[in-house]
Amino acid sequence: MTETTVTGKTKTPLTKVWFVYKRELTSYFLSPLAYVTLAMFLLISGYFFALILLATQFAEMRGALANMGMIFMFMAPVLTMRLLADERRMGTDELLLTAPLSVADIVVGKYLAVVSVFAVGLLLTGLYPWFLVQYGNPDLVQIASGYLGLLLVGCTFLAVGLFASSLSDNQMVAGLIAFGLLLLLWLCGWAGDTIGGTLGSIFTAVSVMDRFIDFRRGIIDTAHIIFYLSYIAVFIYLAVRAVERRRWS
Amino acid sequence: MELINKIREFASDLIRARRLRYGLNAVILTVAIVGVIVMGNVVANDYRLRWDVTRSAQHTLSELTMQVINSLDSEARITAFLHEDSALTPRIRDLLEEYAQRSRFIRLVVIDPERDPSQAKAYGITARDTAVFEYQGRKQYVPMSQVFHLDQSVGLFEFTGEQAFTHALMTVIRDEDRVIYFTEGHSEYSPYEDVLAFRRGLEFEGFTVRTVNLGREGEIPEDAVAIVIAGPERDFDKKEIDLLKDYIDDNGRLVALIDPSMEHGDLPRLKGLLAYLGIEIDDCLVVDPTRAYFMDPFSPIPYMEYHEITEGLVRHNLSVVLPYARSLRKVEDHDSDFRVRRLLWASEQAWGETDLGGTIDLDDDDLLPPLWLGAVVNRVLPREPDQHEDEPDPIQPVAVVIGNSSFVLDEVIEFQGNRDLILNIVNYLAEDEQRVSIRPKDPEFNQVFMSRDQASKMFYTTVFGLPGVVLLTGLIVWLRRRTL
Numbered sequence: 120m121t122e123t124t125v126t127g128k129t130k131t132p133l134t135k136v137w138f139v140y141k142r143e144l145t146s147y148f149l150s151p152l153a154y155v156t157l158a159m160f161l162l163i164s165g166y167f168f169a170l171i172l173l174a175t176q177f178a179e180m181r182g183a184l185a186n187m188g189m190i191f192m193f194m195a196p197v198l199t200m201r202l203l204a205d206e207r208r209m210g211t212d213e214l215l216l217t218a219p220l221s222v223a224d225i226v227v228g229k230y231l232a233v234v235s236v237f238a239v240g241l242l243l244t245g246l247y248p249w250f251l252v253q254y255g256n257p258d259l260v261q262i263a264s265g266y267l268g269l270l271l272v273g274c275t276f277l278a279v280g281l282f283a284s285s286l287s288d289n290q291m292v293a294g295l296i297a298f299g300l301l302l303l304l305w306l307c308g309w310a311g312d313t314i315g316g317t318l319g320s321i322f323t324a325v326s327v328m329d330r331f332i333d334f335r336r337g338i339i340d341t342a343h344i345i346f347y348l349s350y351i352a353v354f355i356y357l358a359v360r361a362v363e364r365r366r367w368s
Numbered sequence: 369m370e371l372i373n374k375i376r377e378f379a380s381d382l383i384r385a386r387r388l389r390y391g392l393n394a395v396i397l398t399v400a401i402v403g404v405i406v407m408g409n410v411v412a413n414d415y416r417l418r419w420d421v422t423r424s425a426q427h428t429l430s431e432l433t434m435q436v437i438n439s440l441d442s443e444a445r446i447t448a449f450l451h452e453d454s455a456l457t458p459r460i461r462d463l464l465e466e467y468a469q470r471s472r473f474i475r476l477v478v479i480d481p482e483r484d485p486s487q488a489k490a491y492g493i494t495a496r497d498t499a500v501f502e503y504q505g506r507k508q509y510v511p512m513s514q515v516f517h518l519d520q521s522v523g524l525f526e527f528t529g530e531q532a533f534t535h536a537l538m539t540v541i542r543d544e545d546r547v548i549y550f551t552e553g554h555s556e557y558s559p560y561e562d563v564l565a566f567r568r569g570l571e572f573e574g575f576t577v578r579t580v581n582l583g584r585e586g587e588i589p590e591d592a593v594a595i596v597i598a599g600p601e602r603d604f605d606k607k608e609i610d611l612l613k614d615y616i617d618d619n620g621r622l623v624a625l626i627d628p629s630m631e632h633g634d635l636p637r638l639k640g641l642l643a644y645l646g647i648e649i650d651d652c653l654v655v656d657p658t659r660a661y662f663m664d665p666f667s668p669i670p671y672m673e674y675h676e677i678t679e680g681l682v683r684h685n686l687s688v689v690l691p692y693a694r695s696l697r698k699v700e701d702h703d704s705d706f707r708v709r710r711l712l713w714a715s716e717q718a719w720g721e722t723d724l725g726g727t728i729d730l731d732d733d734d735l736l737p738p739l740w741l742g743a744v745v746n747r748v749l750p751r752e753p754d755q756h757e758d759e760p761d762p763i764q765p766v767a768v769v770i771g772n773s774s775f776v777l778d779e780v781i782e783f784q785g786n787r788d789l790i791l792n793i794v795n796y797l798a799e800d801e802q803r804v805s806i807r808p809k810d811p812e813f814n815q816v817f818m819s820r821d822q823a824s825k826m827f828y829t830t831v832f833g834l835p836g837v838v839l840l841t842g843l844i845v846w847l848r849r850r851t852l
Contacts, residue, residue, distance in 0.1 A: 148845065149845060149849060151842055151846055153842075154838055154839060154841060154842025154843075154845070155839070155842065157835075157838050158835040158836075158838040158839045158842070159835070161834045161835040161838060162831065162832075162835040165830035165831040165832075165834055165835065166830075166831050168830055169826060169827045169830050169831055172816065172826070173823060173827070176815055176816050177814055177815070177816065178814040178815070178816045179814060243834060243838070244834075246829065246830060246834055247830060250826050250829075250830070251816065253822075254816045254817055254818045254822060254826075255814055255815060255816035255817065256814055257814060258422055258423040258424075258814070260421045260422070260423065261421065261422045261423065263421075264421050332465075333469075336422070336427060336462055337420060337421050337422035337426075337427060338418060338419065338420055338421070338427055339418070339419045339421055340416055340417070340418045340419075341412065341416050341417045341418070342409070342412045342413045342416035342418075345408065345409060345412040346409055346412070349405045349406075349408065349409055352405065353401070353402055353405055356398070356401060357398065360394055360398060364391075364394070
């Protein structure tokens, strides 16, 4: 379904998403938030990476990547809290919602923008494997596999954060909800380990951090990839529904 | 007026109903979608593609292992007791995880014996890290000492985990009893009276324990995985010795625990059997004034050779005490394919007392160090045609001889490492002929080489440099916006 814009260009669904994406991404990189959050992420990740490297003297990133995952769990709510919450508060959502954009376009576009911010952070951590190559003989494919896992895990966290921000007008509240949800997800892994039996295995099966381990070990499993994409899809869907509900009330 | 109100009421009722329906629809739709996604994942779990992209394919299981795993048809449980802080644990854990991932019948539980001592106790695990394989009521214990071999010639650790685990799996899948026979008829210790703890320890590890009176039965039972001679006081007769010799020649395994005796010429035929293996036992009582149990010089605490048998003991700093022991030695110029190695020995201040009358001190008749208290006998196997000349000869366990048997008595076995020592000895000998041969993977212990300067540079760049650059960029952007 294409529409004609003011400038006479036809708008396909893809360009609509692109429009939202560009707008949101620009907004991120013009505000201090992205820089401060990324800097903090890099500071703590770098610290752990350096510490582990100096202590073990191994040319690998299994421990570092695991830590980066945990650190990002705290950063994700910070990045996502403004995504859907502040539009309403600032009144700009009226503009968006009356424009010829569907809720899905908006949500997906914003999601992709925050994912891009995350991706930039990941790219910058490329410095770590670079150091490993300088001073050792790391298995780069194994490291790449670990990064793939980290990317999927991070995108999952961001999708959860996105959903949280769709639930509230207040950024703080959105951030807290996101953090709470992520903590619950993290606890699933722990619960799976402590509780035995079928209940325990269910917890392990839905645990986000457990499957990350295989990627760090250098194993790429289609079941894991589908798992993460499923989580992302579900939370994006839920976010869309939540925003739609707000639109109609 | 009333009509308008009625219409208003009706309209708002309608809107509310629609809202409710819309809300309900949304919930049902959401549940349905989540349900579909969950089902999709369940399917994806069963029909998955799994690639090991590591350089050394360290997570890829061999064909043989896959065959064994695929032959399972009911639940196989692997309970791994691993200390969290051990450097070896991640590697072992990874490998066991791979076994579990490759078969829906394998269930893996990893327990830290320090965090959960009750579970460890339930399985009879003391100090050594162990993986327990259970299948259809059969059990097999794999101590982690079997999983890492220090190849002393090269100084490299060889990880033979897959070999050990697949072998254990094969053993529990096989529906055969693994029986340890204690000889009787010469006043040996009985597994039903004197060494109950030893017997229970063996049973815990999946062995069946029985006794055999060789003189009466005239043959060694077919299902004997190893024979234990525990503290005989009378000699064996020729027939029995011949049976044992044939058994050993036919890949039999022997544990000989022989107590000291002052009589020269005691147990001559048994001594003959040990000589056949390349071991000569001395007629003496070892006195060690410096390394002994509570300063009782007749209960030496031996030094231990670093070996599969003693690895766990050395690592956990456990001692062994041999109350009343005799020394033994390698037979010089023994021409056979048996290779004898020292396992336990007394300190340099010890001596082998040959005369218990009068005062106990070192005199001319007594034996001087080196005094071995325990030895391992291996058989050297013919080399494989494709074996590299630097690789050591392939060997096979044959026997372990200790100059003391009371260390396995119920009253003494609980001392520090005694129990582990004897169980390790039996396990070491009891590995069977179907030695699974899976080439160990090269350990990927990738070292990093950094000078202090380089390490410093790395630290500051990653911790301060990178975030600094990001903050700087942010600052520039912010400043530019302000001046716009």
